[in-house]
Amino acid sequence: LPMSLPRAASLPALAQKARRLALGLGLGIGVGGTAAASAADSSPRSEISAERATHGGRQLELVQVQVLFRHGARTNLFEHPDLDNVVWNKCGRRNVKGYEPLEVRNVDGGDRPPLTKGVARQYAQVYPGGCKGGQLTDLGKLQAEELGDKIACRYPGIMESLKDDPRLLYVRSTNFPRTIETASHVLKGLSDGRNWLRHVVIETVHGYKESMVGTNVVACPRLKDYFKEAKQAYGANPPPEARRIRSEMEAKLGKDKCLTMKIGEADDWNGYNVVLANDILKTMVAHGMDLPDWGSHVLARDCYKMAGKQISFLLQKDGRDDNFRKQVSRLGIGRFLQHTYDCMALCADENKNGKDTSSKLRLYSGHDTSVMPTLIAYQIFDGHWPTFCSTVTWELHRDTSNSEDYFVRVLYDFKPMLLPTPSGMHGNSFIHLNEFKALTERITPKDFKQECRVSGPIQGSVDVGKF
Numbered sequence: 001l002p003m004s005l006p007r008a009a010s011l012p013a014l015a016q017k018a019r020r021l022a023l024g025l026g027l028g029i030g031v032g033g034t035a036a037a038s039a040a041d042s043s044p045r046s047e048i049s050a051e052r053a054t055h056g057g058r059q060l061e062l063v064q065v066q067v068l069f070r071h072g073a074r075t076n077l078f079e080h081p082d083l084d085n086v087v088w089n090k091c092g093r094r095n096v097k098g099y100e101p102l103e104v105r106n107v108d109g110g111d112r113p114p115l116t117k118g119v120a121r122q123y124a125q126v127y128p129g130g131c132k133g134g135q136l137t138d139l140g141k142l143q144a145e146e147l148g149d150k151i152a153c154r155y156p157g158i159m160e161s162l163k164d165d166p167r168l169l170y171v172r173s174t175n176f177p178r179t180i181e182t183a184s185h186v187l188k189g190l191s192d193g194r195n196w197l198r199h200v201v202i203e204t205v206h207g208y209k210e211s212m213v214g215t216n217v218v219a220c221p222r223l224k225d226y227f228k229e230a231k232q233a234y235g236a237n238p239p240p241e242a243r244r245i246r247s248e249m250e251a252k253l254g255k256d257k258c259l260t261m262k263i264g265e266a267d268d269w270n271g272y273n274v275v276l277a278n279d280i281l282k283t284m285v286a287h288g289m290d291l292p293d294w295g296s297h298v299l300a301r302d303c304y305k306m307a308g309k310q311i312s313f314l315l316q317k318d319g320r321d322d323n324f325r326k327q328v329s330r331l332g333i334g335r336f337l338q339h340t341y342d343c344m345a346l347c348a349d350e351n352k353n354g355k356d357t358s359s360k361l362r363l364y365s366g367h368d369t370s371v372m373p374t375l376i377a378y379q380i381f382d383g384h385w386p387t388f389c390s391t392v393t394w395e396l397h398r399d400t401s402n403s404e405d406y407f408v409r410v411l412y413d414f415k416p417m418l419l420p421t422p423s424g425m426h427g428n429s430f431i432h433l434n435e436f437k438a439l440t441e442r443i444t445p446k447d448f449k450q451e452c453r454v455s456g457p458i459q460g461s462v463d464v465g466k467f
Contacts, residue, residue, distance in 0.1 A: 050154045050414075053397065055430040060397035060407060064347045065155055066340050066362040068212075068392045069147060070371050071182040072140025073287065075131045076280045077122060081260060082253070082292050083280065089129030090137040090287055098141065098184030099191065099200060104173075107203045113175055116207040123177060136178040139287055143389040144182045148189025151361075154414065159190075161360045166197045168358075173365035174212055175204040182389070183365035202365075211339070212366050214315070214332035214373025220452035226328050230314045231269035239309070242272040245302055249277065252294040278307035278385070286388065308385040315376050326443065329377035331452055333370070334444040337377060341440040344396045348406045348433060351398060377443045378410060380417045387413075397430065406433040 051062040075088050104112045115123070125133035136144075152159050162169050171187070173179045183202050191197050205211075208218045217223045246266065250258050261277055264270030281300035284291055291300065312318055315332070316325035347358040364370070368386045375381035375392065390413055399405035407430040410417050416429035421439050423431040431439075445451045 050395070051157045053430070055397075055407060055428070058402075058405075058407075059400045060430070061400050062155065062157065062395055063351060063398050063406075064344060064358065064360055064362075064396040065151075065158055066343060066364070066394040067151060068340075068364040068366060068370060068374060069182070069186070070366060070368050070386050070388060070390050071136060071176070071178045072143040072147075072185070073137050073388045074140055074178050074283060075127060075133060075135050075137060076283045077134045078276065078279075079125055079127070079133065080276075080280060081257065082294060084128070086127070086284070086289065086292065087129040088127040088131035088137075090139065091131040091135050093138065096138050096141045096185075097188075098144075098181060099187035099197070100195065102184055102187075102200055102202065104180055104202045104204060107172075107205050112204060113206040115175060115177075119176055119207060134176075134178055136181045137287065140178070140182065140388060141185045144185035145189035147389045147391070148186040149192070150189075150414070151186070152190050152192065155361070158360050163196060166199065168360040169197060169200070170359040170362045171200065171202045171365070172212070172363070173202050173204050174210055174367065174370070175207050176367075179365040179367065180204065183363065186363060186365070211333075211335040212364060213369050214329075214377075215369045216332070220331045220448070222452045223328065223331055226324065226331075227314055230317055230324070233317065234310070234313050235268035235271065238272045241302070242274070242306055242310070245274055245299070245306055246272055248299065249274075249294065273310065274303045275307050275310065278303040282385075304385060308383055311372060311385070312376070312381065312383055315373055316381075325376060325379075329373060329443045330445045331448070333373035333377055335448060336364075336370075337374065337440055338444040340394050341437060344394065344406070344408060344433065345437070347396055348398075351406075352403060375412060378417070378439075379420045380410075380412060396433070407431060408433055408436040 053060045053062075075091070076083070106113055114120075122133045123135065127133070131137065171183055173183045180202055187197060187200060208216075210216055210219065215223065215227075217227070246263065249261070249263060253261065258264075262270060262273055262275070263277075264273075266272070277299075281291060281295050281303055284295075285297065285300050291297070309318065315328050343359065343362060350356065350358050368390075371386040371390055371392055372381065375386075391411075393411040393414060395409045395411070397407045397409065399407070409430050410419060418424040418427065418429060419431060419436075419439060421431050421435050423435055
């Protein structure tokens with residue numbers, strides 16, 4: 001495939017070109033994962049619905065949906081000496097605006113909190129072409145709008161409820177410009193480009209207090225100990241593929257430039273860390289850009305696969321230590337998973353009592369470090385790095401013949417998953433709300449501050465959302 005587009009190429013054409021190229025390389029970049037196409041590509045909204053289902057002879061009716069999604073395509077996070085000739089001119093050239101009007105505020109009702117120092121430094125980088133470090137691109141905005149339209153396609157009844165009362169929509173984002181902007185474009189796609197979602201508010205929180213990211217070692221210092229343990233174990237016995245990738249990059253870049261790629265000495269974790277290389281190559285592939293001299297599409301694919309395995313090792317020791325996985329999940333993403341259950345329980349209780357005031361649709365705009373820890377906590381992670389705009393969805397269904405029974409279904413990129421519960425073990429993607437409660441209690445901290453050994457406010461320079 002050609003690696004550059006004529007200037008007259010449309011943004012949808014850019015998205016299709018990037019998607020085709022990524023599929024050929026085995027890199028998922030678009031809405032719905034590596035193989036799923038957006039529902040908006042081929043079907044009008046009225047033809048797709050996931051709101052009525054059957055389970056064990058029961059007729060189920062959807063009453064609430066929660067969607068956690070990764071932000072859309074972005075630029076690479078950090079500058080690198082060998083990228084001086086790369087022109088990032090894919091941010092704002094096409095005047096792709098998000099949902100307006102829009103208000104962003106703190107979850108406590110106050111003004112939007114400031115960015116962490118690490119995030120502020122990231123966005124202070126200005127690349128040739130005008131884009132900033134980690135900035136949402138025009139392609140990322142389009143992906144977010146596709147996602148919003150896909151949600152509307154799947155849940156038309158929920159959308160009608162929102163049209164009647166927009167207050168039944170709740171939107172939450174981490175305090176990053178790219179996640180807040182992604183949420184804005186998801187809302188644009190959700191509303192079909194029309195501003196009928198009046199007075200939309202996106203709530204956020206200071207990065208050091210964030211519970212929606214599973215790697216926040218500032219909020220939970222105990223996570224540092226687990227990550228250190230995993231890094232030592234990985235560095236002591238790295239897989240042959242990691243050794244091969246390191247040798248290839250060292251041969252092309254030299255030792256000094258390898259250090260700028262965060263690839264250190266070969267006797268520890270940093271000696272085989274390809275996360276930064278993956279970040280650079282994947283973002284360039286996603287936008288159909290020519291790769292640097294040291295890169296190749298084969299290396300991009302290999303780094304993508306290896307980076308997913310490396311982070312999986314950090315979060316669960318590659319699935320070989322179940323107690324390690326449970327503890328990291330509980331302290332990392334457990335509070336957020338408890339929140340999603342609490343929202344479903346409240347909705348069910350209100351429905352039983354004849355009320356209908358709980359949010360019908362709850363949107364959470366986060367990162368790969370939100371999606372990946374969630375999948376690992378539920379033991380449904382497939383080993384592949386989550387794509388841009390990948391999703392985890394929680395559906396709450398009511399038994400139409402018994403108002404006391406509610407069922408939960410969890411989907412990854414809108415595909416039903418089998419959870420580690422008795423029902424899941426028997427091949428059922430729908431599990432009773434009480435069964436889901438028991439699962440949530442196993443992966444939720446009882447006393448977060450105590451278990452994290454937090455005695456007061458924590459100050460630190462660790463960036464939330466990156467390892």
